[in-house]
Amino acid sequence: MNIDRKQLNSLGKIISIASATLLIFIATARGQTKEIAITIDDLPLNGKQFELARLKSMTDKLLASIKLEHLPVVGFVNESLLYVPGEADGRIALLRQWANAGVELGNHTFAHVGFKDTPLTQYEDDFVRGDTITRAIMKESGGKPRYFRHPFLQMGPTLELEQSFEKFIAERGYVKAPVTIDILDWMFRVAYANAVTQRDEAMMKKVAAEYLNFAGRKIDFTERVSNELFGRPVKQILLLHANELNADNLDQLIEAFKSKGYRFITLEEALKDDVYKFPDKYLPTSDWLGLWSFSKGKSFDAPKPPEFIQKIWDESQAVQIVKELTPEQDHRLMMDQLHITSLRPGANPNDPNAPNAVNYDEAKANPYPNLPDPLLLKNGKRVTSAKQWLTQRRAEVVEDFDREVYGRVPKNTPKVNWELISTSNEQNGDVPIVVKQLIGHVDNSSYPAITVNIRLTLTTPANATGPVPVIMEFGFVFPPGFRPPSPPPGTHTPAGPTWQQQLLAKGWGYAVLLPSSYQADNGAGLTKGIIGLSNKGQPRKPDDWGALRAWAWGASRALDYFETDKAVDAKRVGIEGLSRFGKAALVTMAYDERFAIGFIGSSGEGGAKLHRRAFGELVENLAGSGEYHWMAGNFIKYAGPLTPNNLPVDAHELIALCAPRPVFISSGSPKVEGQWVDARGMFMAAAAAGPVYRLLGRKDLGTTEFPPMETALIDGEVAFRQHSGGHTTGPNWPTFIIFASRYFETR
Numbered sequence: 001m002n003i004d005r006k007q008l009n010s011l012g013k014i015i016s017i018a019s020a021t022l023l024i025f026i027a028t029a030r031g032q033t034k035e036i037a038i039t040i041d042d043l044p045l046n047g048k049q050f051e052l053a054r055l056k057s058m059t060d061k062l063l064a065s066i067k068l069e070h071l072p073v074v075g076f077v078n079e080s081l082l083y084v085p086g087e088a089d090g091r092i093a094l095l096r097q098w099a100n101a102g103v104e105l106g107n108h109t110f111a112h113v114g115f116k117d118t119p120l121t122q123y124e125d126d127f128v129r130g131d132t133i134t135r136a137i138m139k140e141s142g143g144k145p146r147y148f149r150h151p152f153l154q155m156g157p158t159l160e161l162e163q164s165f166e167k168f169i170a171e172r173g174y175v176k177a178p179v180t181i182d183i184l185d186w187m188f189r190v191a192y193a194n195a196v197t198q199r200d201e202a203m204m205k206k207v208a209a210e211y212l213n214f215a216g217r218k219i220d221f222t223e224r225v226s227n228e229l230f231g232r233p234v235k236q237i238l239l240l241h242a243n244e245l246n247a248d249n250l251d252q253l254i255e256a257f258k259s260k261g262y263r264f265i266t267l268e269e270a271l272k273d274d275v276y277k278f279p280d281k282y283l284p285t286s287d288w289l290g291l292w293s294f295s296k297g298k299s300f301d302a303p304k305p306p307e308f309i310q311k312i313w314d315e316s317q318a319v320q321i322v323k324e325l326t327p328e329q330d331h332r333l334m335m336d337q338l339h340i341t342s343l344r345p346g347a348n349p350n351d352p353n354a355p356n357a358v359n360y361d362e363a364k365a366n367p368y369p370n371l372p373d374p375l376l377l378k379n380g381k382r383v384t385s386a387k388q389w390l391t392q393r394r395a396e397v398v399e400d401f402d403r404e405v406y407g408r409v410p411k412n413t414p415k416v417n418w419e420l421i422s423t424s425n426e427q428n429g430d431v432p433i434v435v436k437q438l439i440g441h442v443d444n445s446s447y448p449a450i451t452v453n454i455r456l457t458l459t460t461p462a463n464a465t466g467p468v469p470v471i472m473e474f475g476f477v478f479p480p481g482f483r484p485p486s487p488p489p490g491t492h493t494p495a496g497p498t499w500q501q502q503l504l505a506k507g508w509g510y511a512v513l514l515p516s517s518y519q520a521d522n523g524a525g526l527t528k529g530i531i532g533l534s535n536k537g538q539p540r541k542p543d544d545w546g547a548l549r550a551w552a553w554g555a556s557r558a559l560d561y562f563e564t565d566k567a568v569d570a571k572r573v574g575i576e577g578l579s580r581f582g583k584a585a586l587v588t589m590a591y592d593e594r595f596a597i598g599f600i601g602s603s604g605e606g607g608a609k610l611h612r613r614a615f616g617e618l619v620e621n622l623a624g625s626g627e628y629h630w631m632a633g634n635f636i637k638y639a640g641p642l643t644p645n646n647l648p649v650d651a652h653e654l655i656a657l658c659a660p661r662p663v664f665i666s667s668g669s670p671k672v673e674g675q676w677v678d679a680r681g682m683f684m685a686a687a688a689a690g691p692v693y694r695l696l697g698r699k700d701l702g703t704t705e706f707p708p709m710e711t712a713l714i715d716g717e718v719a720f721r722q723h724s725g726g727h728t729t730g731p732n733w734p735t736f737i738i739f740a741s742r743y744f745e746t747r
């Protein structure tokens with residue numbers, strides 16, 4: 001078709017007149033038709049997190065209202081909220097429940113980060129991370145996520161950054177979802193949650209009434225502004241959040257919209273309104289009512305929430321100022337406190353030609369052969385009686401470990417209230433069992449910004465005729481879908497009963513404690529968890545406790561619970577752990593004399609291995625920013641300017657603190673496990689704990705000669721065995737159980 005420029009111009013005019021007419025026609029035909037799309041942010045839970053059962057009930061309520069009204073809803077997910085230790089599967093199931101109720105799921109970033117303070121690439125990364133589980137769930141019903149909502153409604157700090165980001169998400173099939181009505185449910189939510197916690201029903205009613213009243217005023221306001229700006233009602237987009245306030249009041253809220261003549265439409269439908277293409281000036285916010293007003297040079301006074309709601313919100317924000325530090329920043333801060341400017345590097349296991357390459361040569365492994373004498377008092381006198389050890393020397397050793405190695409537990413650690421979440425009758429193999437899910441709620445009234453919950457599972461044989469011995473394991477938590485690496489080929493994996501089944505066969509029970517539920521396994525977590533709560537969100541002092549001591553504290557609180565549970569013989573409770581949790585198990589055993597026995601798996605440096613050894617992992621590795629959080633800040637000093645030889649205590653004295661109680665030091669084969677954990681260094685410490693055991697009238701390891709593989713040294717109270725497998729306690733369980741039987745069955 002040949003059209004000249006003049007023709008084109010007049011054609012353009014006709015089209016624009018036609019479309020203008022069409023617009024007027026539509027507006028008139030619809031009269032006062034008011035339409036609104038509902039979006040719900042922060043799935044699965046907006047605000048302070050609470051436990052799964054309560055979250056499920058909240059979700060059920062929200063979805064019941066949504067289904068009842070057949071509401072088209074888009075829900076925006078923060079996938080980081082799914083990764084709650086012990087709850088990940090349950091939380092993912094809840095997300096699937098949203099999808100199954102017909103709610104379309106969108107992306108709200110992984111960790112709910114604000115674009116304003118986040119570099120573009122990092123923000124994009126967080127967007128990509130937030131796409132995984134949501135996409136998988138959407139795929140189950142043949143869909144895929146297509147909407148993105150900016151956290152805090154914060155768009156990019158500049159138009160250029162926002163456009164780059166929009167292009168980035170467009171390439172991944174996403175458009176961003178604006179908001180036109182924000183009824184501040186996220187603010188009212190705080191006052192409501194407080195009232196729920198205090199079981200203050202009058203206050204719950206009052207907050208709900210104020211919320212609905214405010215929502216009504218905000219709807220009217222939004223309508224008036226849209227009319228003034230565009231001369232017609234626009235297709236609105238409502239912002240809500242997945243919280244209990246809405247779970248309890250969504251029906252009434254929907255009623256309020258209906259009574260004002262609203263019809264509920266999909267987000268897709270709402271975005272067809274040309275108003276969302278309105279050429280706005282740039283403001284870094286997804287609040288489009290504000291954007292439109294700003295672009296048209298107008299301003300309106302939005303309704304304000306009641307003062308008491310605002311005040312409760314402000315207070316909740318004031319206590320939210322928890323220091324957010326990276327491990328590197330926190331590590332640096334600790335070095336500053338210690339007046340240290342540099343540290344010696346740790347052993348490098350990856351490059352044999354590096355100047356700090358790891359040493360696996362026994363000839364070079366003992367630069368500091370003289371260990372501190374566990375039986376020498378600070379005043380230079382020798383400990384000659386069990387009483388002297390128990391009343392004088394033991395406390396000196398504890399003080400050194402407290403101050404220099406693992407850190408001190410604060411004097412007034414908060415109380416823990418154990419809640420029995422569920423009791424179920426199950427089978428393990430052919431043994432009927434009773435499984436109890438427990439949560440230890442840590443009292444955070446001193447600093448409500450930090451919530452700490454200890455997760456614990458207790459399993460006992462259902463047919464037990466009385467209280468049974470229990471071995472508690474520090475459990476690893478893997479993200480959903482993650483499988484621990486399979487053992488290398490050629491590894492002997494014994495078929496047969498699991499460790500749990502071996503314990504049940506003895507008539508004993510088992511428990512799994514999740515240490516990361518109350519103290520994160522990284523330096524950034526030191527201002528959170530039980531350590532952060534005790535410090536009111538501030539960084540540690542040099543002798544404050546590290547994660548190992550905190551994990552051990554949690555094990556003691558679990559034992560407090562066992563003392564109240566008639567199924568458990570609390571005088572016969574053991575602690576077991578592997579690797580970092582092997583270290584934690586030894587610290588638990590050393591500090592809490594109520595634990596009857598310890599099974600310490602491949603604990604290495606920071607655990608049963610001598611700090612004075614130069615073999616495998618070193619003090620310098622532990623002092624670096626990747627591991628220092630396990631230890632007291634003071635420990636860093638021994639990686640510069642001090643040396644491991646300056647430590648006032650060593651690992652043999654940690655083992656000695658377990659005396660006279662039995663402790664089993666376990667390791668794998670150097671051929672399979674590698675030598676990083678230094679089996680011989682652990683054996684040497686076990687042997688050097690002997691004098692204390694003997695002083696207390698018990699038997700030591702029985703030899704100072706490193707035994708061949710799979711030789712069980714279990715005749716004394718200090719036991720040692722190297723199994724032929726890898727980094728696991730697995731193959732040593734049968735031997736440990738024989739060892740433990742000696743104590744648990746002869747009473």
Ligand SMILES: [Zn+2]
Binds near residue numbers: 041042151152
């Ligand atoms: Zn949000």
